[in-house]
């Protein structure tokens with residue numbers, strides 16, 4: 001798990017004030033990080049086009065040009081001149097060394113975008129957009145310095161951006177790198193140190209980036225166990241029964257000792273899932289909403305969902321049921337909610353009366369989940385998306401490991417099943433959401449078929465592969 005920050009300017013300032021470092025030292029390390037990546041992945045003599053802007057992001061690019069000059073075929077393009085003191089100083093040094101400064105941009109083995117980074121504060125103008133379109137059309141491997149040009153401080157496109165294969169980010173991970181809208185522009189993210197280790201550079205943060213190594217799979221280490229040792233997940237199966245069945249299968253496959261589908265009428269689930277018209281008395285967690293429709297009577301929901309004290313996962317149709325949403329007020333209960341952006345907009349209107357569009361949710365994902373959390377801090381919210389956001393008690397976790405293989409009906413039902421399974425096995429709400437989301441994304445990564453072909457059952461099967469990875 002890594003810390004994530006909204007901005008690194010304060011962290012840079014601390015390096016100067018507390019550690020006696022200078023901008024020059026930090027910048028030398030920023031460029032060194034990019035140079036090391038290039039030296040590791042590309043042979044000497046490869047051509048590199050570096051496009052530098054007016055400020056310190058541009059200065060990083062100029063330093064990189066100096067560091068690689070002589071070893072690589074470096075071409076430095078500075079379309080708008082230089083403005084910051086550091087950029088001026090770095091340009092003087094590069095010129096003294098004889099770095100090749102070019103007036104035009106041509107394709108190269110490596111394209112480095114150092115036009116705007118953390119300082120981008122408004123939409124980029126047409127000339128910059130023209131440059132970016134040209135850079136994006138080149139075939140060379142694309143590296144963004146710190147943050148791709150055109151990605152704003154909250155991660156939104158302003159209005160378009162450099163399409164990086166890799167973003168080499170300076171000092172610490174930034175929130176701007178994890179908005180769904182710009183995921184394709186960011187590419188892979190690599191963080192580099194700026195002259196002190198990340199432990200010394202970083203301060204406190206309430207936002208974390210989840211990594212594959214954070215997964216903690218359900219433990220079956222003890223030998224003296226029976227099915228009752230691993231909890232009993234009760235999964236409501238509504239009008240579209242397939243959704244509940246998928247969730248039930250995922251719950252069972254992810255370790256729940258018993259899984260029961262709570263049904264209204266007879267269905268034909270797989271033989272290894274039980275079904276019942278009531279929530280079993282020994283259930284240890286429930287999940288409701290997947291394909292629910294209007295299947296269950298109010299009194300039934302009152303008795304088995306709202307009146308229950310069991311840990312609960314609310315998904316899908318739950319967000320359209322104001323009576324089910326009364327569960328959110330229950331502070332003594334582990335509650336995990338797993339809306340996708342459209343469901344979040346519906347939920348938001350229920351809880352605030354304020355109408356918001358899906359686009360508004362998507363452009364303000366971090367802000368929206370924090371606002372929700374300030375109303376319901378005890379509830380674990382998992383906002384689905386290309387980068388899932390999980391929040392509870394002011395702690396926010398980003399799961400960036402999702403893949404487009406998951407963009408298919410049924411993936412969300414699998415997620416609900418994973419989370420209820422973990423709740424049933426005794427995980428807290430926040431741990432169940434974190435671990436369920438990690439298991440989902442890692443299982444998808446393990447699926448080795450074509451990216452368009454994965455079915456929910458493949459995802460459930462891939463859960464088997466997580467142990468011992």
Ligand SMILES: NC(=O)C1=CN([C@@H]2O[C@H](COP(=O)(O)OP(=O)(O)OC[C@H]3O[C@@H](n4cnc5c(N)ncnc54)[C@H](O)[C@@H]3O)[C@@H](O)[C@H]2O)[C@@H](O)CC1
Pocket residue numbers: 012023026027030053054055056057058060084115116117118119120121122123124125145146147170194
């Ligand atoms: N201590 C430092 O200052 C360090 C800076 N570093 C680099 O410096 C970058 C930040 O540098 P800056 O703060 O100079 O910012 P940028 O270089 O990202 O932007 C330069 C300036 O452009 C102007 N600007 C903003 N939006 C614009 C727009 N749409 N059109 C035209 N002009 C616009 C702003 O005045 C901004 O300060 C980081 O991303 C990182 O790459 C790193 O070298 C680490 C150390």
